[in-house]
Amino acid sequence: MTELITKYLPNVANLGWGGDSGWGTAIWQTLFMTFWPAVFGGLLGMIFGVILVVTKPGGIMENRFWFGLCDKIVSLFRAIPFIILLAFIAPFTQLIVGTQIGTTAALVPLSLGVFPFYARQVQVALESVDNGKVEAALALGATNTDIIFDVYLREARSELVRVSTVTLISLIGLTAMAGAIGAGGLGNTAISYGYNRFNNDVTLVATILVLLLVLIVQLVGDWLAKRLNHQDR
Amino acid sequence: MADIISLDHLSVTFQQDKEPAVHAVSDVTLHVEKGDIFGVVGYSGAGKSTLVRTINLLQKPTQGTVKVAGKVLFADGQQQIAKKDLQATRRNIGMIFQHFNLLNENTVQDNVIFALKHSDLSDDELENKSLKLLDMVGLKDKAQAYPVQLSGGEQQRVAIARALANDPEILISDEATSALDPRNTNQILDLLKDLNNKLGLTIVLITHEMDAVKRVANKIAVMQKGQIIEQGNLRDVYLRPKKELTRQFVGGSLAAMETLKAFNLGALAPNEQLFQVVFSAANVTKSVILDLYKQLHVDVSMLYGNIEVLGNEPVGTMFILVKGDPDQLNQVQTLLKGENVEVTKIDDRGIWND
Ligand SMILES: Nc1ncnc2c1ncn2[C@@H]1O[C@H](COP(=O)(O)OP(=O)(O)OP(=O)(O)O)[C@@H](O)[C@H]1O
Numbered sequence: 119m120t121e122l123i124t125k126y127l128p129n130v131a132n133l134g135w136g137g138d139s140g141w142g143t144a145i146w147q148t149l150f151m152t153f154w155p156a157v158f159g160g161l162l163g164m165i166f167g168v169i170l171v172v173t174k175p176g177g178i179m180e181n182r183f184w185f186g187l188c189d190k191i192v193s194l195f196r197a198i199p200f201i202i203l204l205a206f207i208a209p210f211t212q213l214i215v216g217t218q219i220g221t222t223a224a225l226v227p228l229s230l231g232v233f234p235f236y237a238r239q240v241q242v243a244l245e246s247v248d249n250g251k252v253e254a255a256l257a258l259g260a261t262n263t264d265i266i267f268d269v270y271l272r273e274a275r276s277e278l279v280r281v282s283t284v285t286l287i288s289l290i291g292l293t294a295m296a297g298a299i300g301a302g303g304l305g306n307t308a309i310s311y312g313y314n315r316f317n318n319d320v321t322l323v324a325t326i327l328v329l330l331l332v333l334i335v336q337l338v339g340d341w342l343a344k345r346l347n348h349q350d351r
Numbered sequence: 352m353a354d355i356i357s358l359d360h361l362s363v364t365f366q367q368d369k370e371p372a373v374h375a376v377s378d379v380t381l382h383v384e385k386g387d388i389f390g391v392v393g394y395s396g397a398g399k400s401t402l403v404r405t406i407n408l409l410q411k412p413t414q415g416t417v418k419v420a421g422k423v424l425f426a427d428g429q430q431q432i433a434k435k436d437l438q439a440t441r442r443n444i445g446m447i448f449q450h451f452n453l454l455n456e457n458t459v460q461d462n463v464i465f466a467l468k469h470s471d472l473s474d475d476e477l478e479n480k481s482l483k484l485l486d487m488v489g490l491k492d493k494a495q496a497y498p499v500q501l502s503g504g505e506q507q508r509v510a511i512a513r514a515l516a517n518d519p520e521i522l523i524s525d526e527a528t529s530a531l532d533p534r535n536t537n538q539i540l541d542l543l544k545d546l547n548n549k550l551g552l553t554i555v556l557i558t559h560e561m562d563a564v565k566r567v568a569n570k571i572a573v574m575q576k577g578q579i580i581e582q583g584n585l586r587d588v589y590l591r592p593k594k595e596l597t598r599q600f601v602g603g604s605l606a607a608m609e610t611l612k613a614f615n616l617g618a619l620a621p622n623e624q625l626f627q628v629v630f631s632a633a634n635v636t637k638s639v640i641l642d643l644y645k646q647l648h649v650d651v652s653m654l655y656g657n658i659e660v661l662g663n664e665p666v667g668t669m670f671i672l673v674k675g676d677p678d679q680l681n682q683v684q685t686l687l688k689g690e691n692v693e694v695t696k697i698d699d700r701g702i703w704n705d
């Protein structure tokens with residue numbers, strides 16, 4: 119195996135597994151930059167999505183102010199291209215993680231970049247829950263907390279898994295761009311060691327690895343979404 | 352008996368930006384006594400749902416008073432009880448809907464347990480009580496199924512079990528049988544009637560199917576354009592409807608309408624007249640048609656006839672076409688009224704136009 123790689127993909131083999139430019143490091147960095155923003159951005163997006171649905175006109179906790187505020191924040195952040203967001207929030211990143219470059223520094227813009235996208239997806243998923251179910255729960259004397267957790271989040275769970283899959287995949291795409299601030303990862307490998315040095319074999323392998331990651335996320339997501347779905351559509 | 356639900360001078364107005372206000376309910380007064388099965392009928396958009404949704408304040412009235420089980424929930428333009436108390440009160444008012452509104456990601460049993468979330472039952476008691484409720488609606492063996500695996504009729508039974516989980520005194524049914532086939536409809540209605548008998552459950556039954564009301568209700572209110580145009584005991588309203596719309600509802604069961612339409616009565620001759628005749632149990636054995644022929648010598652043909660049970664009493668409805676000179680025709684109504692029969696003259700369009 120190692121011989122084959124050395125023979126046909128010499129530049130790939132040259133990068134090695136460990137070390138700053140190694141494949142193992144790049145894979146690890148990509149996973150790292152996907153996981154934590156998925157947690158932070160996901161949580162933030164989930165909270166915004168829920169607030170948008172419950173405070174909307176006619177919602178269970180209708181509130182013009184909070185709805186308007188959250189709606190505007192989400193729209194604003196969605197409007198900023200990610201590559202500009204990276205630069206734009208650099209001072210803020212410095213404040214939080216103490217550095218503006220590197221893999222850890224990328225976590226902040228990645229989280230902020232993915233949250234508005236996810237918030238809208240969550241909003242749409244929760245709005246797919248029939249209002250009649252909310253009404254029936256209210257008629258049973260359910261509290262707002264009951265309705266958020268037992269009706270909205272529970273009824274939309276399959277849809278939430280689906281939109282989370284979509285979000286996770288687009289997040290993997292964003293990690294590649296984070297290479298621009300020296301964040302490493304497979305995207306960086308493809309550009310810095312592949313494209314910039316005319317090592318097409320490196321670019322090819324990096325691409326295949328990213329595709330593989332996306333495929334795994336998609337398959338697991340689809341399987342879970344299907345398993346959790348008992349709606350009659 | 353004391354009123355368990357009192358709605359007094361209730362109005363609900365929907366005001367949307369720029370659009371003219373919709374007066375969905377205007378100055379309605381409705382009193383439901385404990386143990387009633389109160390039917391509310393009316394065409395789509397009459398305001399039935401809006402009206403009953405004020406009972407548990409799913410809909411806040413614009414004006415008027417809502418009183419349930421001795422507690423004033425709404426008066427003077429304001430909710431009169433704290434949010435927590437309202438939630439507790441709502442558990443005393445079960446509600447079922449046209450589209451069942453079950454939680455699809457919970458099993459049948461968990462749907463019932465969801466309703467009991469704020470009771471202080473232990474896990475064992477929750478298990479037992481939910482199974483008992485499912486047993487009551489005949490679905491104990493489907494406890495672990497998901498709603499999507501059940502038929503519409505079965506889903507509505509689960510909804511009933513769920514609505515009754517907190518042992519409410521009142522059940523509101525908003526078109527609960529409208530999405531079901533006739534057999535399931537009757538099964539659900541009979542189940543409601545049974546619960547009314549056994550548990551003394553007070554039921555408010557909203558429907559546009561008069562047949563449902565006839566089958567189970569003891570009282571009826573007819574709604575049109577946000578107002579109750581007629582209400583009272585089912586028998587009284589059925590036998591002596593005062594308003595045109597009520598007549599359409601009580602006399603105009605779908606079968607009768609279809610039959611009459613088929614006769615193409617736009618072509619009534621000048622010496623012909625169509626009558627709707629409603630008579631109660633005592634007269635069922637009497638031959639109305641024969642009497643007319645014997646006494647007035649008019650030619651009578653029956654276009655539609657039907658006998659149904661109202662509550663527990665048979666009541667007959669006929670549509671008869673009488674042929675004779677104007678003098679004779681004028682006497683038809685007088686004669687039949689003497690026999691304690693309810694007669695309505697139907698003009699050429701009258702009954703089948705909405
Ligand atoms: N939330 C709302 N906002 C604005 N208008 C409403 C709202 N809810 C109901 N209406 C209007 O109020 C009127 C009465 O509606 P309602 O749903 O009470 O009628 P209904 O008798 O229950 O009809 P159906 O038999 O079709 O269920 C309708 O004109 C409807 O459009």
Ligand SMILES: [Mg+2]
Nearest residue numbers: 399400401526
């Ligand atoms: Mg309705």
